[in-house]
Amino acid sequence: xxxxxxxxxxxxxxxxxxxxxxxxxxxxxxxxxxxxxxxxxxxxxxxxxxxxxxxxxxxxxxxxxxxxxxxxxxxxxxxxxxxxxxxxxxxxxxxxxxxxxxxxxxxxxxxxxxxxxxxxxxxxxxxxxxxxxxxxxxxxxxxxxxxxxxxxxxxxxxxxxxxxxxxxxxxxxxxxxxxxxxxxxxxxxxxxxxxxxxxxxxxxxxxxxxxxxxxxxxxxxxxxxxxxxxxxxxxxxxxxxxxxxxxxxxxxxxxxxxxxxxxxxxxxxxxxxxxxxxxxxxxxxxxxxxxxxxxxxxxxxxxxxxxxxxxxxxx
Amino acid sequence: xxxxxxxxxxxxxxxxxxxxxxxxxxxxxxxxxxxxxxxxxxxxxxxxxxxxxxxxxxxxxxxxxxxxxxxxxxxxxxxxxxxxxxxxxxxxxxxxxxxxxxxxxxxxxxxxxxxxxxxxxxxxxxxxxxxxxxxxxxxxxxxxxxxxxxxxxxxxxxxxxxxxxxxxxxxxxxxxxxxxxxxxxxxxxxxxxxxxxxxxxxxxxxxxxxxxxxxxxxxxxxxxxxxxxxxxxx
Numbered sequence: 183x184x185x186x187x188x189x190x191x192x193x194x195x196x197x198x199x200x201x202x203x204x205x206x207x208x209x210x211x212x213x214x215x216x217x218x219x220x221x222x223x224x225x226x227x228x229x230x231x232x233x234x235x236x237x238x239x240x241x242x243x244x245x246x247x248x249x250x251x252x253x254x255x256x257x258x259x260x261x262x263x264x265x266x267x268x269x270x271x272x273x274x275x276x277x278x279x280x281x282x283x284x285x286x287x288x289x290x291x292x293x294x295x296x297x298x299x300x301x302x303x304x305x306x307x308x309x310x311x312x313x314x315x316x317x318x319x320x321x322x323x324x325x326x327x328x329x330x331x332x333x334x335x336x337x338x339x340x341x342x343x344x345x346x347x348x349x350x351x352x353x354x355x356x357x358x359x360x361x362x363x364x365x366x367x368x369x370x371x372x373x374x375x376x377x378x379x380x381x382x383x384x385x386x387x388x389x390x391x392x393x394x395x396x397x398x399x400x401x402x403x404x405x406x407x408x409x410x411x412x413x414x415x416x417x418x419x420x421x422x423x424x425x426x427x428x429x430x431x432x433x434x435x436x437x438x439x440x441x442x443x444x445x446x447x448x449x450x451x452x453x454x455x456x457x458x459x460x461x462x463x464x465x466x467x468x469x470x471x472x473x474x475x476x477x478x479x480x481x482x483x484x485x486x487x488x489x490x491x492x493x494x495x496x497x
Numbered sequence: 498x499x500x501x502x503x504x505x506x507x508x509x510x511x512x513x514x515x516x517x518x519x520x521x522x523x524x525x526x527x528x529x530x531x532x533x534x535x536x537x538x539x540x541x542x543x544x545x546x547x548x549x550x551x552x553x554x555x556x557x558x559x560x561x562x563x564x565x566x567x568x569x570x571x572x573x574x575x576x577x578x579x580x581x582x583x584x585x586x587x588x589x590x591x592x593x594x595x596x597x598x599x600x601x602x603x604x605x606x607x608x609x610x611x612x613x614x615x616x617x618x619x620x621x622x623x624x625x626x627x628x629x630x631x632x633x634x635x636x637x638x639x640x641x642x643x644x645x646x647x648x649x650x651x652x653x654x655x656x657x658x659x660x661x662x663x664x665x666x667x668x669x670x671x672x673x674x675x676x677x678x679x680x681x682x683x684x685x686x687x688x689x690x691x692x693x694x695x696x697x698x699x700x701x702x703x704x705x706x707x708x709x710x711x712x713x714x715x716x717x718x719x720x721x722x723x724x725x726x727x728x729x730x731x
Binding site: 193227230231232233234252253255256258260262264265266267268269270271275279280282283284285326 | 500503572573581
């Protein structure tokens with residue numbers, strides 16, 4: 183559906199986007215994740231034909247964005263970071279105009295009515311856009327992207343500025359739309375991406391840091407199993423005993439709990455399950471384990487690991 | 498292009514600018530018309546040439562929003578990512594402003610009609626004068642649209658448009674002083690001098706071609722400015 187090859191965008195010497203390669207299949211929801219300034223919006227602007235690439239090709243539904251821009255644009259609905267709204271138009275007039283632009287054709291009227299129901303803006307259709315709240319404006323922008331019934335939806339941070347209830351609604355809507363449309367969604371909110379997207383592209387400084395499903399990403403980076411452990415007993419004895427268990431790579435006391443209990447963080451080899459030997463070792467010593475849980479790496483950790491330099495952390 | 502034209506015309510009527518400018522234009526032209534009434538002058542062509550000057554002030558204000566506002570509000574993205582060519586966008590904007598000019602011009606038809614009612618004649622000169630007036634106005638609009646593409650600040654766009662048109666008006670004087678090849682080059686930009694032929698009632702092809710190509714050149718430049726910015730911006 184969308185093929186991106188060697189995509190590069192440079193401004194003078196600065197490369198905003200550097201050699202991106204990925205494809206999006208029909209009906210897929212792809213998350214585009216990265217810190218601010220990573221090149222998310224630039225990439226989206228290129229895919230939608232707003233700005234041309236410096237190098238590389240973008241193909242949407244088989245059409246090249248530089249050779250056949252109009253065909254590509256017919257297949258794409260775009261919600262930019264800042265929704266492109268005419269503030270002194272009413273919602274209905276605005277959607278009418280967007281429908282004309284996207285050549286929605288004869289069915290425009292019923293299409294507009296359907297979309298207003300879908301994104302829940304029918305109650306404000308006669309109000310001027312400038313008088314709407316941010317959440318409504320965002321939804322009018324989304325309605326605009328949907329109006330030509332495009333095969334591909336490109337949504338740049340669609341939930342920014344919405345309240346938590348609206349965020350959940352919009353996410354649900356995006357998931358529902360994903361059944362008929364191919365969607366690329368950018369965000370810097372990680373739970374959003376893992377909740378909505380089937381595949382994630384993590385982008386940093388214009389380059390792809392990782393592409394995978396959210397689940398695989400968490401697994402792949404889980405090179406060592408991490409455990410959080412709370413044991414009631416003298417710290418030094420416990421530490422010394424646990425370090426003897428084969429497979430344990432590392433253990434540190436994390437914090438003192440009430441009484442004699444201490445919380446530890448430990449890491450083990452990936453393919454060794456140390457929980458059983460750990461239990462028996464502690465039972466032998468007579469120190470009860472109050473808590474033992476494995477700490478999977480969250481998408482947050484992976485994201486930080488991928489997008490932060492070692493040097494930056496040291497500083 | 499049709500969608501953009503329609504929206505643009507609506508936008509003119511939603512904002513007070515169109516009403517204020519039309520009102521101002523009619524007010525000034527009716528003051529000029531007083532001359533006809535009190536001086537008992539039966540021809541209207543001199544009025545048109547005076548009003549041509551008023552266009553220099555009004556047109557830049559009419560066109561200042563055209564592209565500058567799209568950029569400032571971020572709505573340019575919507576237009577450019579729609580299946581409409583940049584030419585379509587610029588032509589839509591141009592034709593909408595031209596439509597507003599025609600609305601103003603049509604209202605002034607009342608003055609020659611009053612003259613006819615009191616025994617004046619509806620002459621070919623008058624028709625020629627109006628054709629020239631509209632062509633010159635359209636050229637001013639092309640310059641104004643171009644000015645609007647250069648900046649995202651409407652006031653700056655209006656000032657650039659006004660200064661450009663004023664320079665093109667003054668260029669006749671400068672050309673008269675300099676003479677030679679330089680004068681001929683300067684003359685090319687003089688939109689007023691072509692108009693004088695029309696107002697004298699001389700209807701020839703060359704000024705018509707001049708105005709049409711003048712409009713074409715400035716609209717082409719506008720398209721280039723937008724395209725160039727797309728290639729260079731972030």
